[in-house]
Amino acid sequence: MAVKPGALLIVTFSGLLTGCGTLSNVAPEVEVPQLAQRACGDPAPRDINEWLPKMVDLRSPGMSVGVIDAHNQRHYWHFGVTDAEHQYPVNQDTLFAVGSLSKGMTAETTAVLVAQGRLRWSDTLERLLPPGTPLSDDAKRITLLQLVTHTSGLPRQTMDLPMLAAFVRYLGSGENFYPHLDSDRVIDDLATFSKPSGSEPRYSNLGYAVLDYVLKYQTGQRADKLADNLLFKPLGLQNTSFTPQTLKAYPLRAIGHAGSQPKFIPTGQVVPDWQFTGNMLGAGGLYTSTAELLTFAAAHLNGSGNAVLDKAMADSLRVYYPRRKEAANIAWVSDTFDEQTITYQVGYIGGYSSYIGIDRKHHFAVVVLQNSFTWQNNLGHSVLRQMWREQNAVATCAKASAA
Numbered sequence: 001m002a003v004k005p006g007a008l009l010i011v012t013f014s015g016l017l018t019g020c021g022t023l024s025n026v027a028p029e030v031e032v033p034q035l036a037q038r039a040c041g042d043p044a045p046r047d048i049n050e051w052l053p054k055m056v057d058l059r060s061p062g063m064s065v066g067v068i069d070a071h072n073q074r075h076y077w078h079f080g081v082t083d084a085e086h087q088y089p090v091n092q093d094t095l096f097a098v099g100s101l102s103k104g105m106t107a108e109t110t111a112v113l114v115a116q117g118r119l120r121w122s123d124t125l126e127r128l129l130p131p132g133t134p135l136s137d138d139a140k141r142i143t144l145l146q147l148v149t150h151t152s153g154l155p156r157q158t159m160d161l162p163m164l165a166a167f168v169r170y171l172g173s174g175e176n177f178y179p180h181l182d183s184d185r186v187i188d189d190l191a192t193f194s195k196p197s198g199s200e201p202r203y204s205n206l207g208y209a210v211l212d213y214v215l216k217y218q219t220g221q222r223a224d225k226l227a228d229n230l231l232f233k234p235l236g237l238q239n240t241s242f243t244p245q246t247l248k249a250y251p252l253r254a255i256g257h258a259g260s261q262p263k264f265i266p267t268g269q270v271v272p273d274w275q276f277t278g279n280m281l282g283a284g285g286l287y288t289s290t291a292e293l294l295t296f297a298a299a300h301l302n303g304s305g306n307a308v309l310d311k312a313m314a315d316s317l318r319v320y321y322p323r324r325k326e327a328a329n330i331a332w333v334s335d336t337f338d339e340q341t342i343t344y345q346v347g348y349i350g351g352y353s354s355y356i357g358i359d360r361k362h363h364f365a366v367v368v369l370q371n372s373f374t375w376q377n378n379l380g381h382s383v384l385r386q387m388w389r390e391q392n393a394v395a396t397c398a399k400a401s402a403a
Helices: 101-115 144-148 161-173 184-190 205-219 223-235 290-302 307-317 379-402
Strands: 062-068 074-080 333-337 340-349 352-359 364-370
Touching (some): 101 223, 101 340, 101 352, 144 205, 205 223, 290 352, 290 364, 352 379, 364 379
Antiparallel strands (some): 352 364
């Protein structure tokens, strides 16, 4: 049985400007196949291989799905190819651009700096930016924690005529429309910032571009070098980089394709890679694989053995703005269903869509990478929900048998 497509997403101009993700953008949970119930007390565990392939309705040239189950076992499914020209089969080591999953890596790198005592979550932009930087009174009070949790009040990006023109070009070309945020001119936007009323999270590419600027000024290193030294190397991630051209797997990478976006490019057509070299690098420039993201997820479930890194990951998974859906963690967000809480990130960039989700209580993790830009990025949530249902059913049977 295929995954049923969600309802048509209707968006305004501001809603369309999501080239590097949103706060979540996970569509409502899809209906998954109902399996025939095993006899209560059957000692054979349910095998996720029985149901995951039935849930996949491939809408991309290629897709890679990885799962960590409750027994800490990893499982992979691969569909399709990198692109029509090269026809490299997709596997768990295939590189994908992962858009705003980059923010999770940059935020946790920042959390390491905090755990080391080099920065503090309470540090304000007035302290973090170079002396004399023009800042409005509201901008001066923005804290480091507010930047990483999307609670600063900063908008998604500047909404001016140059941005509108760049976005209109993108609809027909697929080209990157964030050159302003990638440049140091992004700091100029803080001089006139006026914080909106309310304290709820507002997804902000601008905020993460400012974070990249802060990290470079405070440490002398760009986000890519910091992440490599403080996060990737300690976790043993060797196929993950903000400068993917340095990776051996780069020539075999998945090529991005049009899907739901860009609107005026036929679905399935190759679209340009988005290249960042400045302040958007840490917000949207990451390439990685399903296997590497499962290793990243496993560290959040099991710990890394590195006390400083484990402290940083624990800080990142805390809820800083509680609510049932899209509770704000550091880069991550959390949704609560029944007795299950899913903490996750999504990313959309150029011709790619990505998802990483974990259920810490039940020890599940799921990664879904696609080489097309598609809003129907709900498979990850559906897999985690089905895994919980399966585990809950087994527990219920065990209790019934013991009664």
